[in-house]
Amino acid sequence: MVSDQIKEYVSKKVEEYKEVIPENKLGELQSAIMSLEIDITPEEVDRIFELAKEEYLKSLVQPGEPVGIVAAQSIGEPGTQMTLRTFHFAGVRELNVTLGLPRLIEIVDARKTPSTPMMKIYLKEEYKNNVEKVLEIARRLEYTKVQNVVSSIDIDLANFALILTLDPDMMRDKGVSFSDVVSALKKLKLPEHEIEESEEENRITITFTNLSDIMTLFKLREKVLNAKIKGLKGIKRAIVRKEGDEYVIYTDGSDLAAVVELPEVDTTRIWTNNIFEIQKVLGIEAARAHIVREIKRVLDEQGLDVDYRHILIVADMMTRDGTVKQVGRHGVTGEKESILARAAFEVTVKHLLEAAIHAEKEEFVGVVENIIIGQPIRLGTGMVELTMRLTR
Amino acid sequence: MSGEFNFNEVFAKAWKNRLIKYERARVIGARALQLALGAPPFIDVSKLNKDDVFSIAEAELESGVLPITIRRVYPNGKIELVSLKNNEL
Numbered sequence: 001m002v003s004d005q006i007k008e009y010v011s012k013k014v015e016e017y018k019e020v021i022p023e024n025k026l027g028e029l030q031s032a033i034m035s036l037e038i039d040i041t042p043e044e045v046d047r048i049f050e051l052a053k054e055e056y057l058k059s060l061v062q063p064g065e066p067v068g069i070v071a072a073q074s075i076g077e078p079g080t081q082m083t084l085r086t087f088h089f090a091g092v093r094e095l096n097v098t099l100g101l102p103r104l105i106e107i108v109d110a111r112k113t114p115s116t117p118m119m120k121i122y123l124k125e126e127y128k129n130n131v132e133k134v135l136e137i138a139r140r141l142e143y144t145k146v147q148n149v150v151s152s153i154d155i156d157l158a159n160f161a162l163i164l165t166l167d168p169d170m171m172r173d174k175g176v177s178f179s180d181v182v183s184a185l186k187k188l189k190l191p192e193h194e195i196e197e198s199e200e201e202n203r204i205t206i207t208f209t210n211l212s213d214i215m216t217l218f219k220l221r222e223k224v225l226n227a228k229i230k231g232l233k234g235i236k237r238a239i240v241r242k243e244g245d246e247y248v249i250y251t252d253g254s255d256l257a258a259v260v261e262l263p264e265v266d267t268t269r270i271w272t273n274n275i276f277e278i279q280k281v282l283g284i285e286a287a288r289a290h291i292v293r294e295i296k297r298v299l300d301e302q303g304l305d306v307d308y309r310h311i312l313i314v315a316d317m318m319t320r321d322g323t324v325k326q327v328g329r330h331g332v333t334g335e336k337e338s339i340l341a342r343a344a345f346e347v348t349v350k351h352l353l354e355a356a357i358h359a360e361k362e363e364f365v366g367v368v369e370n371i372i373i374g375q376p377i378r379l380g381t382g383m384v385e386l387t388m389r390l391t392r
Numbered sequence: 393m394s395g396e397f398n399f400n401e402v403f404a405k406a407w408k409n410r411l412i413k414y415e416r417a418r419v420i421g422a423r424a425l426q427l428a429l430g431a432p433p434f435i436d437v438s439k440l441n442k443d444d445v446f447s448i449a450e451a452e453l454e455s456g457v458l459p460i461t462i463r464r465v466y467p468n469g470k471i472e473l474v475s476l477k478n479n480e481l
Contacts, residue, residue, distance in 0.1 A: 062414065
């Protein structure tokens with residue numbers, strides 16, 4: 001056991017080294033020393049900290065290192081080994097999730113909506129173990145249209161009427177009652193009509209009293225079928241799954257802004273794969289962290305070991321101006337400061353012409369532009385400036 | 393990063409008395425070129441291979457006799473001059 005005296009000394013040392021070593025690393029070091037089984041002397045503590053500092057400085061990236069290029073290669077190379085079309089069926093009933101290369105491309109392209117938007121909704125302490133309650137919440141989330149609960153819809157051409165026959169099984173599954181459907185229909189802005197309900201037969205008849213055009217009737221049929229009964233727009237399905245000792249709602253489709261408003265939801269653990277929603281609701285830092293996590297997850301899934309810091313560079317570049325930008329034409333590459341670097345990428349003449357019209361200036365700070373004109377690049381040994389003075 | 397952690401200062405301090413690997417490579421390369429072109433060495437080369445200009449340049453750098461100064465430009469524009477002469481690097 002480490003004596004109290006040493007513990008105090010260690011805390012003092014931690015304060016002292018705060019300027020050099022990041023706090024979280026110091027924290028790790030401190031707890032490692034604290035949990036030692038033997039007692040150590042202050043001199044040994046000094047030595048430990050000295051070695052830690054040395055090791056930390058040694059592991060820092062050297063100034064002049066082309067970290068961006070190294071990051072690009074380090075993600076690109078494992079990328080070539082990924083299976084091209086891996087649609088991973090994550091095992092959740094009928095919910096399929098895009099993973100692998102398609103998902104990776106989706107992230108760096110900063111698409112507005114992922115091809116398979118998904119949410120994982122955790123619930124607060126008081127609800128998370130109650131299956132009934134969780135199922136009820138899940139049902140409330142699911143976007144349900146009249147279409148989803150009818151077994152048939154008939155058109156009575158003689159009376160200009162729509163006859164909806166509801167499917168009781170579907171209604172039970174979606175948690176919709178007969179009156180829910182009726183009130184949804186009543187909310188619709190339909191031309192003059194009468195609604196006739198028959199709950200025993202599960203039938204609703206809408207008769208239009210002042211209609212003469214059959215085409216309109218067909219259009220109204222579509223309108224009735226698409227009428228919303230309940231749920232959040234964008235959430236197509238909601239599935240409850242047991243995870244550890246709690247029940248979690250998985251959804252097909254995502255609507256973060258609406259879900260965080262729900263009182264039952266544990267907003268600290270909510271998850272979506274839509275990065276733009278995260279940026280909008282939680283801010284750019286959350287989006288950045290999420291990009292990192294998503295890329296890491298995709299790579300881990302394929303068993304590819306890419307250093308975390310390469311991914312950080314990518315995420316930082318994508319989010320550095322406060323919005324999520326794609327890596328490509330309309331983002332990181334397309335908005336480069338240097339004219340020549342942009343011209344080297346795509347549509348050379350257009351960029352040169354534009355630059356000439358606006359009398360833009362080339363500063364020659366980057367790599368690409370210096371290579372184009374045949375100058376040494378300002379990286380690595382090319383960055384070092386030497387002067388020599390011979391004095392006697 | 394917490395408020396008190398001034399990255400620029402920490403960064404400058406961390407490199408104060410060390411050569412970046414690229415600086416080292418550049419200095420040795422530049423000096424080796426001079427030697428190869430016939431410049432007289434600053435150190436006693438009787439124990440070294442006279443044809444190997446790189447090891448001579450390295451030894452010169454090690455013994456701190458090179459009258460070379462590195463001009464470091466920091467990202468914030470600050471300039472620092474690092475002399476290789478009589479410097480423990």
